[in-house]
Amino acid sequence: MHANDPLDVTRRSLIAGGVATAAVVSTPLGAQAASAPAQRAPAATLPVSLKINGKTRKIDVDPRTTLLDALREHLDLTGTKKGCDHGQCGACTVIVEGRRINSCLTLAVMHDGDSVTTIEGLGQPGNLHPMQAAFVTHDGYQCGYCTPGQICSAVATLGEIKDGIPSHVTADLAAGIAPTEDEIRERMSGNICRCAAYSNIVTAIRDVAGERA
Template identity: 60%
Template sequence: MSIPTRLTIDGEAVELALDPRETLLDTLRDRLDNFSAKKGCDHGQCGACTVLLDGQRVLSCLCLAVSHDGADVVTAGGLGQPGDLHPMQQAFIDHDGLQCGYCTPGQICSAVGMLREFAQGMPSHVTPDINTAPTLSDDEIRERMSGNLCRCGAYANILTAIRETAEGDPV
């Protein structure tokens, strides 16, 4: 059984007939040849598949695509283009926030989503007082990005890239 599903992927509207068990990650990679989101653990533990779904960061390996009919999906590849990069993409390049690059698209999408959450005043586990707006300390950034793993250990440079972007125009 296939279910008709409409999605907007990186600004392009697509209509697909999908198996209701198919994840958003598999739809992106297997049906749309969009390899920006990476398949790491396929269990929601590494963050390599992070995309922005209607502006919120999600683990696409845990999302059933048909459940998001009509949604707007932005991958790291859709944030900016060569010559017109998103500030977060540029900061990752400027601060060498990657090594092998496998986790980078998920890190970038998560960082953009995280800064949006922060701008909305959402507290994290390390926010000292949830009744006041949090400050973007290094501990806050680390906690908020803790779902995105980097096997190469580029965390210090990722932190610097996120901090620089946050001090500019993050979204």
């Protein structure tokens, strides 16, 4: 290719640009660190008092700690599972002040003084909660990872129905009729089961609700 060929000039310009870029990339780390922002100091902790499964527990947590991580990492209550950590699967469902919530979507410090029920507080081997027993009876699980959240959600669901809290399909409830399969599926739709044990989960819940499928 001729020295004055415009294509050759372009090629040489590109090579020169590449060398300049390489020089920037290869700048010693120390020089880069000198211009980097200072590292943040560790966050201060805040005291939180939770009434968990009937017992008052006091912890100091980084204010950014979710209720889920407080339960699992600070209180060793690992029955509550972390699935998505983004409010999409329901594996982390616990009951707070009588209402089910996704514990991955709320901060522990927001629940200072609240009553929290986890799967460990519903029942224990040899003394199962009726919902736990029904899940066993009807094979409402396979791998079991979603099961603590499913059971907490199911218990709270029946509480919601009893309290007359509406869902999208409330015709039967308004008439005082036991929850239908559709009603239960609607109310439990926030709890995902990768093993697809849905039919047996619904059967277990209807069993506890007194409406045998």
